[in-house]
Amino acid sequence: MDLETAIGNGCARDWETVDARDVEPVRFAVIGLGWFTKGRALPALESSDRCVPSVLVSGSAEKAQTLADETDGATRGLTYDQFHDGVARDAYDAIYVVTPNALHLEYVETAAEYGKHVLCEKPMERSSDRARELEAVAADAGIELMIAYRMHTEPAVRRARELIEEGYVGTPMAVDGQMSQRLLDRINPDPEQWRLDENLAGGGALFDIGIYPLNTARFLLDSDPITVTGTTSSTHDAFADVDETVSFALRFPDDVTGRCYASHNARQASSITVTGTEGQIRVEPAFFQEQRRTLHVSRGDGRASIELEPVDQMLEEFDYFADRVRGDAALYPDGEHGIADMEIMEAIYEGAEEDRWVSLE
Amino acid sequence: MDLETAIGNGCARDWETVDARDVEPVRFAVIGLGWFTKGRALPALESSDRCVPSVLVSGSAEKAQTLADETDGATRGLTYDQFHDGVARDAYDAIYVVTPNALHLEYVETAAEYGKHVLCEKPMERSSDRARELEAVAADAGIELMIAYRMHTEPAVRRARELIEEGYVGTPMAVDGQMSQRLLDRINPDPEQWRLDENLAGGGALFDIGIYPLNTARFLLDSDPITVTGTTSSTHDAFADVDETVSFALRFPDDVTGRCYASHNARQASSITVTGTEGQIRVEPAFFQEQRRTLHVSRGDGRASIELEPVDQMLEEFDYFADRVRGDAALYPDGEHGIADMEIMEAIYEGAEEDRWVSLE
Numbered sequence: 001m002d003l004e005t006a007i008g009n010g011c012a013r014d015w016e017t018v019d020a021r022d023v024e025p026v027r028f029a030v031i032g033l034g035w036f037t038k039g040r041a042l043p044a045l046e047s048s049d050r051c052v053p054s055v056l057v058s059g060s061a062e063k064a065q066t067l068a069d070e071t072d073g074a075t076r077g078l079t080y081d082q083f084h085d086g087v088a089r090d091a092y093d094a095i096y097v098v099t100p101n102a103l104h105l106e107y108v109e110t111a112a113e114y115g116k117h118v119l120c121e122k123p124m125e126r127s128s129d130r131a132r133e134l135e136a137v138a139a140d141a142g143i144e145l146m147i148a149y150r151m152h153t154e155p156a157v158r159r160a161r162e163l164i165e166e167g168y169v170g171t172p173m174a175v176d177g178q179m180s181q182r183l184l185d186r187i188n189p190d191p192e193q194w195r196l197d198e199n200l201a202g203g204g205a206l207f208d209i210g211i212y213p214l215n216t217a218r219f220l221l222d223s224d225p226i227t228v229t230g231t232t233s234s235t236h237d238a239f240a241d242v243d244e245t246v247s248f249a250l251r252f253p254d255d256v257t258g259r260c261y262a263s264h265n266a267r268q269a270s271s272i273t274v275t276g277t278e279g280q281i282r283v284e285p286a287f288f289q290e291q292r293r294t295l296h297v298s299r300g301d302g303r304a305s306i307e308l309e310p311v312d313q314m315l316e317e318f319d320y321f322a323d324r325v326r327g328d329a330a331l332y333p334d335g336e337h338g339i340a341d342m343e344i345m346e347a348i349y350e351g352a353e354e355d356r357w358v359s360l361e
Numbered sequence: 362m363d364l365e366t367a368i369g370n371g372c373a374r375d376w377e378t379v380d381a382r383d384v385e386p387v388r389f390a391v392i393g394l395g396w397f398t399k400g401r402a403l404p405a406l407e408s409s410d411r412c413v414p415s416v417l418v419s420g421s422a423e424k425a426q427t428l429a430d431e432t433d434g435a436t437r438g439l440t441y442d443q444f445h446d447g448v449a450r451d452a453y454d455a456i457y458v459v460t461p462n463a464l465h466l467e468y469v470e471t472a473a474e475y476g477k478h479v480l481c482e483k484p485m486e487r488s489s490d491r492a493r494e495l496e497a498v499a500a501d502a503g504i505e506l507m508i509a510y511r512m513h514t515e516p517a518v519r520r521a522r523e524l525i526e527e528g529y530v531g532t533p534m535a536v537d538g539q540m541s542q543r544l545l546d547r548i549n550p551d552p553e554q555w556r557l558d559e560n561l562a563g564g565g566a567l568f569d570i571g572i573y574p575l576n577t578a579r580f581l582l583d584s585d586p587i588t589v590t591g592t593t594s595s596t597h598d599a600f601a602d603v604d605e606t607v608s609f610a611l612r613f614p615d616d617v618t619g620r621c622y623a624s625h626n627a628r629q630a631s632s633i634t635v636t637g638t639e640g641q642i643r644v645e646p647a648f649f650q651e652q653r654r655t656l657h658v659s660r661g662d663g664r665a666s667i668e669l670e671p672v673d674q675m676l677e678e679f680d681y682f683a684d685r686v687r688g689d690a691a692l693y694p695d696g697e698h699g700i701a702d703m704e705i706m707e708a709i710y711e712g713a714e715e716d717r718w719v720s721l722e
Contacts, residue, residue: 173606173627176537176620180636229590229718233616245534247618249610255594257608259537259620266534266636267660275541275627299628355718357590 011158012311015320018327020050026322029055029083029092029116031107032099033067040289041098044314046072050322055092057083083107089114094144094325096318100200101207102126105134112141119321121148123211123345124338126202131342135335146321146331147338151216151286153316156293156308160274160281161220168299169276172221175250175258177213177272179287183264184236191238204242206232206345210262212287215341216272217250217258224340225250225258227359229351235265248348251357289313372519373672376681379688381411387683390416390444390453390477392468393460394428401650402459405675407433411683416453418444444468450475455505455686457679461561462568463487466495473502480682482509484572484706485699487563492703496696507682507692508699512577512647514677517654517669521635521642522581529660530637533582536611536619538574538633540648544625545597552599565603567593567706571623573648576702577633578611578619585701586611586619588720590712596626609709612718650674 028045030037030053045053052073057080058064064077076088084106094117097107104125111118118138124131124147138145151157164172181187183195194200195208206214218224230248234240244265250258270291271284279299285291296305324331347358389406391398391414406414413434418441419425425438437449445467455478458468465486472479479499485492485508499506512518525533542548544556555561556569567575579585591609595601605626611619631652632645640660646652657666685692708719 169628173624174539174541174608174622176539176622178535178537178636180535182638227716229610231610231612231618233618235616245616245618247535247610247620249590249592249608249620251592255596255606257592257594257606257622259608259610259622261535261537261618261620261636263534263636265638267530267639267641269636269641269659275539275622275624275630277543277626278628280628280630298630355588357716 011162012155012309013316014158015153016323017329018323023326025050025052026094026117026325027052027054027092029057029078029095031057031080031083031095031097033058033063034098037098038067040314041096042071044312044318047312048315048318048322050319055088084110086114089116092116094119094321097121100194101202102130102200105130105137108134108145109137112137112143115141115143117144117325119146119148119318120338122215122338122341123202123207124335124342126200128339128342128346131335131339135339138335144325144331145335146324147333147335148317149215149219149333150313150317151212152219152333153320154293154313155311156283156295157216157219157286159308160283160295161222163281163297164220164274164276165222168279168297169274169281170278172256172274172276174256174275175217175221175273177217177258177260177286178262179209179212179270180261180263180266181209181268181288182266184238186268196238196242198241201242203345203349204232204234204239204246205244205262205264206230206246206248206348209264209287210246210248210260211341211345212270213260213262213272214248214344216286217260218340220272220274221252221256223252223256224360225252225344226361227251227357228344228347229357230348232349232352239264246348246352372523373516373670374677375519376514377684378690379684384687386411386413387455387478387686388413388415388453389480390418390439390456392418392441392444392456392458394419394424395459398459399428401675402457403432405673405679408673409676409679409683411680416449445471447475450477453477455480455682458482461555462563463491463561466491466498469495469506470498473498473504476502476504478505478686480507480509480679481699483576483699483702484563484568485696485703487561489700489703489707492696492700496700499696505686505692506696507685508694508696509678510576510580510694511674511678512573513580513694514681515654515674516672517644517656518577518580518647520669521644521656522583524642524658525581525635525637526583529640529658530635530642531639533617533635533637535617535636536578536582536634537636538578538619538621538647539623540570540573540631541622541624541627542570542629542649543627545599547629557599557603559602562603564706564710565593565595565600565607566605566623566625567591567607567609567709570625570648571607571609571621572702572706573631574621574623574633575609575705577647578621579701581633581635582613582617584613584617585721586613586705587722588612588718589705589708590718591709593710593713600625607709607713
């Protein structure tokens with residue numbers, strides 16, 4: 001089998017452990033009904049044969065119920081207060097938390113109280129302290145907790161990881177990643193959006209999109225940085241409290257180094273590259289959902305760029321979570337995995353603030 | 362004219378100011394006859410209609426004369442001592458210094474004494490102190506001094522620079538560069554080579570190849586970093602005294618950031634990417650001479666990868682120098698330009714050693 005064929009197969013759903021026909025689907029209470037939920041999450045849940053979006057939770061009872069009426073599988077719309085009060089708690093098995101970062105903890109506390117599993121968006125919370133509290137709450141209640149890193153179930157990224165593990169690049173030496181877009185000018189001009197509010201978000205470009213190259217680097221190398229530094233900046237007034245742009249540098253064990261860039265004010269671009277002693281693997285485009293993924297590989301005189309069959313990344317992520325909830329296999333991106341990103345990102349901010357490298361050990 | 366056509370034209374020889382037919386060729390004394398001189402420099406000089414390799418200088422009289430006998434346009438082979446003594450000094454107008462870094466100064470001193478112009482390989486010397494001394498010697502003698510940055514006359518890089526200047530990427534935000542190869546395992550296994558000797562080289566991967574992404578970043582942005590940091594490491598015993606691998610981060614004015622990687626122990630790879638608010642330009646492969654250069658550009662929905670007609674980079678560089686020696690236009694990569702790289706690289710080492718960002722202001 002040549003390389004192109006081998007890569008073309010990808011690693012789609014190589015994580016499945018449970019046959020969907022043998023188990024009940026996981027019924028979700030979806031917490032937070034913004035554009036991402038409506039545009040990405042609910043369509044994926046509706047199309048899944050492992051998941052059902054049975055309960056929708058929002059600040060507005062009317063908004064929640066209207067959306068529930070339009071959503072396949074949804075039986076109830078609830079307000080946040082009703083959710084906390086346990087209304088309709090027999091109608092869901094798990095919650096999907098897609099609120100502003102600083103509100104994640106309170107919904108996980110309620111889920112823990114009622115014994116519901118949790119799929120929580122990244123970054124895990126607004127600070128590592130709150131992330132640790134969140135993890136402890138889930139652990140004490142014995143519920144499953146997964147942080148929603150959709151790159152972990154993206155076939156192109158999984159194939160890259162497998163190739164690296166198999167030694168395709170030789171000994172990994174370096175990782176380079178980028179994620180950038182024009183948030184205010186192209187995507188959402190609202191200066192009141194929660195991403196710009198430090199109290200709700202905890203951080204700016206680093207927390208929102210820098211976490212993609214950071215976490216994917218950790219995932220591809222199966223290794224965590226031990227020393228980091230960075231640089232932050234902002235141009236728009238709306239980014240007065242959080243970083244609009246971040247550049248960061250990472251030192252991993254065994255002299256592996258990383259360099260990443262994320263900006264809410266640069267041309268849309270996304271890539272991640274691992275260079276080793278023998279070869280190089282790049283996924284580009286890498287992180288935006290609407291784009292097909294291409295795996296660029298080279299080793300010796302060989303070189304190939306293979307466009308993979310696109311998948312619905314949210315569907316893959318939800319189904320992976322459901323597989324782990326219904327089966328016995330362990331979740332990879334658990335609470336400890338999410339806490340590590342929070343600690344690394346806080347250390348990057350500290351390094352940027354103090355013009356030095358910060359140790360995580 | 363579409364973008365592909367516009368780029369396809371490149372910027373080949375847009376720097377020419379003097380018609381070669383109107384002036385005498387510049388006769389060079391070539392100092393240092395290693396594999397690079399024999400394989401790259403002399404063939405370029407032989408094929409030039411602006412330059413002649415009239416005198417060849419080496420440690421061995423026999424080696425110098427044998428090579429002179431085989432080289433078109435060469436009339437004399439000299440020892441280093443004979444060169445310093447002024448033997449055959451009427452037979453050359455300029456010197457090309459391609460010795461170990463720490464010996465550059467002494468040959469420039471002699472050239473200055475005899476009023477000969479200087480094309481000096483990069484890095485300029487083994488330290489910024491000696492580079493400043495070299496620059497002062499040349500300035501006092503009123504001779505031309507150019508540092509041999511062949512990317513400055515590479516048409517793909519010049520076209521990238523022109524596109525950036527014209528606003529193709531919008532406001533430049535970020536630059537990312539890499540140059541890596543397997544020096545000991547693939548190119549030259551000799552543990553006694555001068556590149557590994559700190560006294561002769563002054564630095565390792567950073568001085569030898571990291572200078573490519575560093576200097577090309579400066580050239581593309583027409584801007585110099587103001588704060589830097591880095592990380593160095595070595596695996597082979599032969600790299601006990603100098604860095605085998607370097608990762609560095611740069612802060613330029615106006616919140617532009619840079620990230621670069623260079624290694625003598627990683628797969629051969631070379632690229633440089635500039636991301637702006639509106640677009641992105643990448644040259645890849647970028648720095649190795651034997652490869653065709655491709656310019657990858659994207660802006661809005663437009664995206665193109667254009668392979669440019671290859672040039673002999675050494676010929677372009679020599680002819681540019683000859684054009685400036687015979688004409689009135691100023692050299693771009695002059696002594697001050699070379700000193701800046703030396704200062705930046707020393708600051709990167711300082712930052713790596715002390716785990717902090719180092720200011721160059």
